[in-house]
Amino acid sequence: xxxxxxxxxxxxxxxxxxxxxxxxxxxxxxxxxxxxxxxxxxxxxxxxxxxxxxxxxxxxxxxxxxxxxxxxxxxxxxxxxxxxxxxxxxxxxxxxxxxxxxxxxxxxxxxxxxxxxxxxxxxxxxxxxx
Numbered sequence: 001x002x003x004x005x006x007x008x009x010x011x012x013x014x015x016x017x018x019x020x021x022x023x024x025x026x027x028x029x030x031x032x033x034x035x036x037x038x039x040x041x042x043x044x045x046x047x048x049x050x051x052x053x054x055x056x057x058x059x060x061x062x063x064x065x066x067x068x069x070x071x072x073x074x075x076x077x078x079x080x081x082x083x084x085x086x087x088x089x090x091x092x093x094x095x096x097x098x099x100x101x102x103x104x105x106x107x108x109x110x111x112x113x114x115x116x117x118x119x120x121x122x123x124x125x126x127x128x129x130x
Contacts, residue, residue, distance in 0.1 A: 006092050014097055015087055022082035022103075028071045034064035078107045 017036055024032035037043065037060045044053035057063050074080070083104045091098040 006094055006097055011089065011092075011097070014089075014099065018084065018087060018099065018101055022084055025067070025071075026079070026081055028075065030064060030067035030071050033067045034060050037063050076110060078109050081106045081108070 021033070021036055024036065039060050041058075041060055041063060043055075043057045043063050043066075045055040046053050055066070057066050083106065085102050087099055087101040089097055089099050
């Protein structure tokens with residue numbers, strides 16, 4: 001493997017963080033969710049087909065505040081499940097990686113009714129070696 005490329009171990013670690021994203025949020029763990037991001041992270045929500053973010057958060061603190069508020073608003077009403085597939089590494093160097101992961105978010109009423117599609121789109125995190 002070329003020295004300017006990220007190792008397979010690094011790629012697996014990045015995929016693990018991407019998976020933790022869903023598990024932390026779906027478990028309503030705002031602190032665990034925010035801890036997956038760097039202090040200077042930028043998080044954007046783009047719906048499928050959209051070219052501009054509906055939400056843009058700049059910093060881990062902003063991500064934590066948003067997650068706490070959003071999860072608090074949902075508590076007792078519905079639960080979300082983030083279903084991820086097809087993670088691609090779009091750019092990969094020894095210092096950073098840009099990925100794209102398909103995501104389908106379903107919502108289910110707390111009374112146990114059937115799940116419904118809530119959001120579909122693409123998760124595009126950028127990981128940097130720190």
